[in-house]
Amino acid sequence: MSRIAVDKELCKKEGACVAVCPSRSLALDEEGFPEESGESHCIVCGHCVAVCACDALTHSGLPSGEFLPAAKELPDPAKIDNFLINRRSVREFKDRPVARETLEDLLDIARRAPTASNSQKLHWIVVDDGAKVHALSAETMKWMRASGTGEAMVERWDQGYDGVLRGAPAVIMACAPAIYAWGKQDCAIALTFLELAAEARGLGVCWAGYLTHVAGIHAPLREALCVPDGYAVHGGLMLGEHKYTYKLVPPRNLLSVQWV
């Protein structure tokens, strides 16, 4: 049964819905109206509904009330470039929690990130209590000490410095089903959306590489994070309010690029 319904009173037969469909699941019928083909591999991306200038399409998998009006104006590229270039990994945070509403807003942006075939399989773990964040660092350090990795970090930990999560008040981890082939990529993209949305709100962010790595190999840390069975932790961010501001943007390697 077709999931896409066409209001023939409204449809102007412009065909944009057919043209933008990524899985070629729509075709024009003899009268020129779009219809879902019998061989449909619709990925429920919503493009057909979103591109229709005459509001003629609905998709049974996508409630009409959940579509947002598309922005008409592009942001100033110079401002965006400047924003991206000025992003820094922040490792010193004020001793203040991040409001739950802010974290919810960030996750809401992250769910808009592209996912392979629009699969949207990500699961998020949010830790917004500084003491629990510290306990995650402690569990990570237990593994480091036992495995003989990161000697300098262990030494600094013993001196009272948390080099894993840097005293951050909140951590957000992105997971995907372990058997899902694009989990790593989908998580990294969604975390990047989240990171930039957090920066735009004036928060400081740093990727939690140690925590991510150890969560993949140390069962007690996986348990502390309450990772659901069958899921892999593919990345995470620590975040909080900036303690310091940067005056300069550090240089980077020249590009290695070939034009073919």
Ligand SMILES: Cc1cc2nc3c(=O)[nH]c(=O)nc-3n(C[C@H](O)[C@H](O)[C@H](O)COP(=O)(O)O)c2cc1C
């Ligand atoms: C996948 C990934 C994992 C990272 N893990 C950590 C980490 O565990 N701890 C940390 O302090 N920084 C971590 N970083 C931050 C990098 O060290 C940082 O991006 C790099 O030094 C460049 O600095 P910038 O982000 O300010 O440009 C990570 C970055 C990435 C992309």
